[in-house]
Amino acid sequence: MSLDLILRIGTKLILPFILLFALYVQFHGDYGPGGGFQAGVIAGGMVILIGITFGLGTAKRIAPQVMVERMVPLGVLIYAGTGVAGLLLGKNFLDYGVLGHDPVHARELGILLVELGVLITVSGTMTALFYAFVERGR
Amino acid sequence: MALLTLLAAVTVAIVRQRSLFGVVVLAGIYSFLMATLLIALDAVDVAMTEASVGAGISTVLLLATLHLTKTTEMSPINRNWLPLLVVLIVGAAVVWGTLSLPPFGVADSVVHQHVAPRYLAQSIVETGVPNVVTSVLADYRSYDTLGETTVIFTAGIGVLLLLRGLRRRDDIGGGGES
Numbered sequence: 001m002s003l004d005l006i007l008r009i010g011t012k013l014i015l016p017f018i019l020l021f022a023l024y025v026q027f028h029g030d031y032g033p034g035g036g037f038q039a040g041v042i043a044g045g046m047v048i049l050i051g052i053t054f055g056l057g058t059a060k061r062i063a064p065q066v067m068v069e070r071m072v073p074l075g076v077l078i079y080a081g082t083g084v085a086g087l088l089l090g091k092n093f094l095d096y097g098v099l100g101h102d103p104v105h106a107r108e109l110g111i112l113l114v115e116l117g118v119l120i121t122v123s124g125t126m127t128a129l130f131y132a133f134v135e136r137g138r
Numbered sequence: 139m140a141l142l143t144l145l146a147a148v149t150v151a152i153v154r155q156r157s158l159f160g161v162v163v164l165a166g167i168y169s170f171l172m173a174t175l176l177i178a179l180d181a182v183d184v185a186m187t188e189a190s191v192g193a194g195i196s197t198v199l200l201l202a203t204l205h206l207t208k209t210t211e212m213s214p215i216n217r218n219w220l221p222l223l224v225v226l227i228v229g230a231a232v233v234w235g236t237l238s239l240p241p242f243g244v245a246d247s248v249v250h251q252h253v254a255p256r257y258l259a260q261s262i263v264e265t266g267v268p269n270v271v272t273s274v275l276a277d278y279r280s281y282d283t284l285g286e287t288t289v290i291f292t293a294g295i296g297v298l299l300l301l302r303g304l305r306r307r308d309d310i311g312g313g314g315e316s
Contacts, residue, residue, distance in 0.1 A: 025186070030267045033182035035275065037286075041190040048198055069298070076291045079284050094280040107265040111276040114283065121287050125294035126195055132301040133202035 011053040018046040026119055030108070036115035040122025047127045056134055065131055071124025079117030082110055141175045158209050162200045169193035183271055253278075 022042040025034035047068075051059035083094035090098065096110020097103040148168045155161050169192030176185035240247035257274055267273040275283050 029269065029272050031269055033269070033271070034186060035183065035272055038183065038186045038190060041187070041195060045190060045194050048195070052198070072291055072294050072298075076287055079287050083280070083284065094284065096277065104264065104266040107277055108267060111265065111267060111272065114276045114280060115272075118283065118287050121291055121294075125290050129199060129294060129297055130195075130202070132298050133199055133206075136202075136206055136301050 008053055011049060015046060015050070018042060018049070022046065026115065029115060030111065036118025037122050040119045040124075041126060043119070043123040044126030044130070047123075048130045051130060051134065056131070060131070063127055065128070068124050068127045068131065071120045072128060073121075075117040075119065075121025075124065077117075078120065079114050082113045082117070086110070141171060141178065145171050145175070156211050156213070158204055158211055159201075161211075162197055162204065165200070166193045166197045169196070 022039045025042060026036060026039035029035035029039070047059055047063045050062060082096070082099075086095040086098055087093050094110075096107045096114075098106060099109050100106035145168065148164055148171060152161055152164045152168070155164060169188055172192065173185040173189040176182075176188055244250075257278060258270055261270045261273040262268055265273045265277050267277075
């Protein structure tokens with residue numbers, strides 16, 4: 001780790017803001033621009049930045065490879081599971097209106113769940129791809 | 139217009155550049171220009187995606203790929219004019235196709251008449267989500283977004299299997315030697 005000090009301290013300084021911005025993009029997606037995909041890429045980018053600056057080992061301590069690779073199918077399962085939940089409750093696939101008492105709130109909840117699924121799959125995929133590429137280069 | 143000119147300049151630079159490292163950097167610049175262009179078109183969501191994926195993640199992955207391969211592009215062995223001809227014909231066909239499109243931003247064109255008015259009017263009533271882009275993506279057109287997520291999943295798993303599968307075979311070979 002002979003990288004210079006400014007790079008490492010600078011990265012440390014902006015990391016919390018990147019994570020905060022990813023969460024903002026995720027949960028403010030109902031009101032402003034953004035959503036699961038963008039937030040997932042930003043969160044994945046944060047892990048990649050850690051990996052570039054502090055080495056792969058540090059990145060894997062923060063986001064273990066096994067977890068990251070399980071996130072890839074988990075997100076799709078959450079998304080499809082939200083759809084199947086609507087199916088089981090007697091409506092169409094991906095019809096969120098039955099997930100709560102009030103149809104409007106239920107649809108908001110459905111959108112939240114679905115965006116969470118997208119976030120998990122996208123951030124997992126981006127990080128897993130980065131790990132795979134870096135490991136090949138060794 | 140200035141942005142489009144810059145985009146064209148970067149494209150020419152990418153084509154003329156032989157050092158692949160330079161190409162990766164220029165591709166990042168291209169993505170940022172594209173993101174600025176998309177903001178100018180009021181498509182903030184797409185601009186965000188373009189900036190983070192196009193300029194961020196793909197640059198990192200391309201640099202990682204360069205680490206695995208050589209960093210200079212070989213000069214072409216022979217000059218083949220057929221690809222240029224094909225590109226020119228296809229490009230001309232695309233430009234010809236845009237001629238019959240309605241002018242940009244016209245409110246009464248066909249695409250703005252079908253379901254868009256209903257989405258704009260009913261989104262806040264039906265879903266309680268003020269951002270219509272989100273409600274269309276995650277609710278009205280949820281099938282499409284599920285498909286997109288599945289595409290990301292499939293692509294990611296495919297690349298992982300390709301990179302890891304080769305690695306495992308290498309490891310077995312290496313283990314036999316030692």
